[in-house]
Amino acid sequence: MSYAYFEGAVVPLEEAKVSIATHALNYGTGVFEGIRAYWNKEQKQLYVLKGPEHYVRMVQSCRIMKIHLQESIDDMMNATVEILRRSGYQEDVYIRPLAYKADPVIKVKLSGIRDAFAIFTVPLGDYLDVNKGLHLGISPWRRLDDNAIPTRAKATGSYINAALAVDDLIESGFDDGIMLTQDGHVAEGTAANLFMVRGGKLITSPVTDAILEGITRSTLLELAKDAGINVEIRSIDRTELYVADELFLCGTGVQVAPVTRVDHRPVGSGAAGELTLQLQKLYFDAVRGNNPAYRHWLTPVYA
Numbered sequence: 209m210s211y212a213y214f215e216g217a218v219v220p221l222e223e224a225k226v227s228i229a230t231h232a233l234n235y236g237t238g239v240f241e242g243i244r245a246y247w248n249k250e251q252k253q254l255y256v257l258k259g260p261e262h263y264v265r266m267v268q269s270c271r272i273m274k275i276h277l278q279e280s281i282d283d284m285m286n287a288t289v290e291i292l293r294r295s296g297y298q299e300d301v302y303i304r305p306l307a308y309k310a311d312p313v314i315k316v317k318l319s320g321i322r323d324a325f326a327i328f329t330v331p332l333g334d335y336l337d338v339n340k341g342l343h344l345g346i347s348p349w350r351r352l353d354d355n356a357i358p359t360r361a362k363a364t365g366s367y368i369n370a371a372l373a374v375d376d377l378i379e380s381g382f383d384d385g386i387m388l389t390q391d392g393h394v395a396e397g398t399a400a401n402l403f404m405v406r407g408g409k410l411i412t413s414p415v416t417d418a419i420l421e422g423i424t425r426s427t428l429l430e431l432a433k434d435a436g437i438n439v440e441i442r443s444i445d446r447t448e449l450y451v452a453d454e455l456f457l458c459g460t461g462v463q464v465a466p467v468t469r470v471d472h473r474p475v476g477s478g479a480a481g482e483l484t485l486q487l488q489k490l491y492f493d494a495v496r497g498n499n500p501a502y503r504h505w506l507t508p509v510y511a
């Protein structure tokens with residue numbers, strides 16, 4: 209059975225239910241996280257990847273949205289480990305914490321509403337194919353702006369933007385897409401950050417180009433630095449994607465997924481790039497607990 213954390217207690221998932229009058233359901237006034245736990249078969253261990261880092265970002269999202277939680281980051285981590293342990297998973301799992309405006313109030317505002325915190329989990333393999341090489345389209349839908357709905361907050365309502373974009377792109381035959389900022393720079397994927405390789409340099413957009421400040425993005429920047437790879441953080445033009453040597457998406461769900469075509473043009477040679485595959489291997493080894501140098505990123509679930 210799968211367990212959830214709901215209204216301060218661990219309960220079976222079917223019992224974690226909210227009213228249709230919930231403010232967050234009506235107005236999108238929630239924030240959330242997406243965390244992965246990786247099952248290591250040889251070690252018989254389930255590792256939560258960068259749990260505290262995700263909860264720190266969640267607290268930042270809460271600050272933007274004026275959500276005040278009773279739970280500390282330690283409480284959230286303890287609840288996460290507890291529901292994973294009680295659920296008894298022996299496979300890769302996706303963890304979904306939610307903080308939301310919980311009162312049944314018909315009023316568009318943020319203050320004076322009770323806030324709640326919940327977590328549920330689902331088994332999850334690959335969100336996008338990490339082997340075949342993705343074909344991405346540039347979305348005609350622009351990425352949200354910091355002065356409209358800030359992308360720095362991982363807010364439930366803001367995912368309308370990604371849903372509009374990705375749905376149209378998939379109907380047009382792409383695997384997923386890339387969002388441009390209001391002024392036409394590359395922001396990120398629809399639910400992932402983007403890296404480009406040009407001239408042997410690993411390049412990604414700055415946090416001021418309407419991206420979610422991705423945990424995987426930081427993780428890869430650290431892995432790249434440790435591997436002696438040259439890194440540059442700067443704005444990226446749309447047509448740089450057409451002349452890039454390599455491209456890949458990264459995120460908790462997406463992991464590290466090579467991109468081999470953009471807008472019907474091959475990326476580099478048209479196959480997954482060398483640096484991309486090097487980073488992908490470093491990433492998968494680290495997150496599954498097979499590289500002791502990065503064990504401090506992981507929280508073991510079982511004693």
Ligand code: PMP
Pocket residue numbers: 242370396397398399400401419420421422423424425458459460461
């Ligand atoms: N951007 C967006 C819009 C996302 O939804 C995600 C997934 N959380 C990311 C980037 C990647 O963030 P992270 O690496 O923290 O999962």
